[in-house]
Amino acid sequence: MxxxxxxxxxxxxxxxxxxxxxxxxxxxxxxxxxxxxxxxxxxxxxxxxxxxxxxxxxxxxxxxxxITKTFVAVQVMRLRDEGALDLADPLERHLPATATATVPATAGAEAGTGAGVGVGSLTIAQLLGHTSGLASEPPGPWWERTPGTLRPQLGDVLGAPAVRHPAGRRFHYSNPGFALLGALVSRLRGQPWGEVLHQEVLAPLGLxxxxxxxxxxxxxxxxxxxxxxxxxxxxxxxxxxxxxxxxxxxxxxxxxxxxxxxxxxxxxxxxxxxxxxxxxxxxxxxxxxxxxxxxxxxxxxxxxxxxxxxxxxxxxxxxxxxxxxxxxxxxxxxxxxxxxxxxxxxxxxxxxxxxxxxxEPRIPEPWRPLAAADPELLALTGLWHWGPAPHLLHLRADRGLELVPQGGTGRGARFRAEPDGTWTGLDDYYAGETLRVVRTPDGTASQLDIGTFVFTRAPYDPASDTPGGVDPGGWQTY
Missing domain, CATH: 3.40.710.10 (DD-peptidase/beta-lactamase superfamily)
Known part of the structure; x- marks a missing residue:
């Protein structure tokens, strides 16, 4: 090139x-x-x-x-986005044969001992994130230096015991886990994994x-x-x-x-x-x-x-x-x-x-003003307080909001606008949480509600519906 x-x-x-x-x-x-x-x-x-x-x-x-695993993960997430599977699905829902190997029945059980449940009970998310507890490698001989014909069946990649740690408890890298995910892709698409990869990922991206x-x-x-x-x-x-x-x-x-x-x-x-x-x-x-x-x-x-x-x-x-x-x-x-x-x-x-x-540090995109601004959104910007802690609310592109704590305390986050007039948190503590604007009867924004955390224009504003109420004596000296 x-x-x-x-x-x-x-x-x-x-x-x-x-x-x-x-x-x-x-x-x-x-x-x-x-x-x-x-x-x-x-x-x-x-x-x-x-x-x-x-x-x-x-x-x-x-x-x-x-690095192959990143390609497999993209294939699995395509299936998730299409509705063909859920990351919380047990593997056996899509690969019934995986119910034959066992995992510890309880978090305290030793791997491969006592009563157990099937490997099929492991979830797709656990396999993708290496938290399934599956063994790091298939049973011998060393799979990377020997022909795949020595392991003709999917079950040949699962040893005894198949699982070395209780599922969901810790990170434990597993090559057999991604062999199972490849088989999952193949079964749901009805074609060999490699052919699906070429058709759905490699060819569209020009790889x-x-x-x-x-x-x-x-x-x-x-x-x-x-x-x-x-x-x-x-x-x-x-x-x-x-x-x-x-x-x-x-x-x-x-x-x-x-x-x-x-x-x-x-x-x-x-x-x-x-x-x-x-x-x-x-x-x-x-x-x-x-x-x-x-x-x-x-x-x-x-x-x-x-x-x-x-x-x-x-x-x-x-x-x-x-x-x-x-x-x-x-x-x-x-x-x-x-x-x-x-x-x-x-x-x-x-x-x-x-x-x-x-x-050659990255040259940032030039600042540009918004093409248009909703007066109601502009009215939301500025100083808000969570209890006594001040925060500034900024209006960003695409009706997005950004909450920035002042004075080194508090939690900041970016929020994505939703069609229903709310915003969804994108960062850290507020990731996935909903921001709602609470308005007075005349339409004035009186507070922000972020997952029950109330932000008011003044610290513990007595005019707002602050959980627990505000002492009628107000701010005092002692």
Whole structure:
């Protein structure tokens, strides 16, 4: 893929290439490809290789491992948005055969002991967020290095015990869980999972170089000896029913397009609102992660430099991959390597984002006044108080509202306008809560009700219907 040289400044491109070169050399990987997208467009891509003059470009395929899971999650959310399933549905509602394996009957039960209920009782949301408690891997042999024909049936990916933790209690990454989700997609669509993926996701988004099996030009996978500069070719197996956990091959160019989709959505694939839902944490991160990582619905979350990056990492024998998106900077980075271990691809991807953000920070859109403003909405703006705590209410585009606490105390949030004259919270504590305007008989806005929290124009305004009432003595000194 040709990247216009004027897209990034020469100093920025030099810093990106330097980071990529250090990653390839220090990681002792046969080759390394990096790419950066900004504003949904590929603006830089380069590669480093052990072979002089033969560095791979953004159109060379690498195996992307668990980045495949982001594609599966999008397929499942499409089915949800169509009404074909609910995330709270038990798996057995759509895959009846999953009722045969068992999970602990109670939260205190040891996995696989005593009376149990079926794996089919696990919910689709739990599988998407890795909170189902399913084992991390299918029973042996090592599925990533052996043919999928060794696991011809879906049941072959569930060991005994199938579940290692009580469902819904903690994050526990599970490759078999996404094999089940792929089978779910296949059963509801009546076609193999890979065919559905091509028809409903890859083709509409123009991801022509993302495939189930390698298509030339593609990299070969290698293991590099830890104590000597020698390599061992890794097997490139078709993983069969485990394919939804990590089968896909792709390129830096295609994954940059995929990152743009994950950030913005596409009407014919999945909406931006649903993708935003997928980025919300589905469970608390594990303590060992020092509360810096989490997981949404098929998307890995990484807290860094005061913001949350999202995407996914991937690994298969012979390959490592990372895709990260920074919504604050409107940037995405992709890093692909053909080594089983060595290069820190996620750290390199994060550094590529940081380099561009520091060298060429995002230029904000120019301020523009609203095209039109409703006088009733303008009358809502200004100072409101929750008890004694002051807040400012701002009118934004599309009739949206933003509540901003003053003085460092209180809860702020953005609110989306609804057709019925209410607003829905989009952030933090008020996410999903309803804001209603309470008016006096003459139509004057007297208070805001946000999920029973009452905001008044004056602190504890005696003219408003404040829960608990206001002391008739008013504000006093003691």
């Amino acid at each position: 040709t990247v216009p040289p004027e897209e990034l400044l020469p100093g920025t491109r030099r810093a990106l290439l330097h980071r990529l070169a250090v990653g390839q050399a220090a990681g002792r990987t046969p080759s390394l490809v990096g790419a950066v997208a900004r504003g949904g467009e590929l603006v830089w891509a380069d590669g480093r290789s052990m072979i002089d003059g033969h560095s791979p470009d953004a159109d060379v395929q690498y195996r992307i491992g668990s 022509t170089r993302t495939t189930l099996t390698p298509q030339p030009p593609h990299a070969g996978g290698f293991a590099v000896h830890p104590w000597a500069d020698v390599m061992l070719p890794e097997p490139l197996e078709d993983t069969g029913v485990m394919a939804p956990a990590g089968q896909l091959w792709s390129t830096a160019a295609d994954l940059s397009r995929w990152a743009a989709f994950l950030a913005r959505g596409a009407d014919d694939v999945l909406s931006a609102d649903t993708l935003a839902e997928m980025r919300q944490p589905s469970s608390g991160p594990d303590e060992a992660d020092d509360w810096t990582t989490g997981y949404g619905l098929g998307l890995h979350l990484r807290r860094q430099d005061g913001q949350v990056l999202y995407g996914h990492d991937g690994s298969m024998p012979g390959f490592l991959a990372s895709l990260l998106v920074s919504p604050r900077d409107d940037l995405a980075a992709v890093v692909l390597a053909n080594a089983t271990a060595g290069p820190e691809v996620a750290l390199i991807a994060a550094d590529l984002i940081r380099i561009v953000a520091e060298h």
